[in-house]
Amino acid sequence: MKQIALKTVGLVFLLLGTFFSAEATRVETVTVNALTTMTLAFELDDEYKFSGSLSIVGGSNNDVDFWVTDPGGVKILDLGRVSQERGFEFEARANGTYVLHFSNTFSLLAAKNVTLTYDVEKPTLGMEPFVLAWGALIAVCIAAVIAAVVLSMRKPKQEDTKSAEPEKPKKSQHARHAFKQVGLIARLKEACSTN
Helix, strand or coil, X not given: CHHHHXXXXXXXXXXXXXXXXXXXXXXXXXXXXXXXXXXXXXXXXXXXXXXXXEEEECCCCCEEEEEEECCCCCEEEEEEEEECEEEEEEECCCCEEEEEEEECCCCCCXXXXXXXXXXXXXXXXXXXXXXXXXXXXXXXXXXHHHHHHHHHCCCCCHHHHHHXXXXXXXXXXXXXXXXXXXXXXXXXXXXXXXX
């Protein structure tokens, strides 16, 4: 029964892990030369959330043009000219390749170094994370109560049932000896009465 309880609690935590899991924060750095555009492509599933921040160094204004396209090539986010640092996020609306574009086509000479720090979060069943966290906490409590009830309803061990039966009194050595004497006397009387 304890194994069932432990497996139930383990399963709840495994499910929680899948709901709250996010890839570890990652960092990518690209150099965008003058008069060019660089891209980074990401394979995302429907409803995954992409959160990132850009840090740009180079040229006189530390800037690039930045936008994101979906698997169909449609712009879904356009921040225009980004200087120094800027955060952004978008949610994938279809499975496929999402492309981040970094353009330095307006600069004639200076290359720009762009550092992208990002996270990809799996969907949370359409719920806010704190609502999901409370639901998960309630589920863990319910699983603990169920495990406690199951453990309390288990059958007693064989040893426990033996101790529940009344014990027979043990005969002392003196009582056994007296019974033997009584038996011997009865036999002698019987033998004498037949003669």
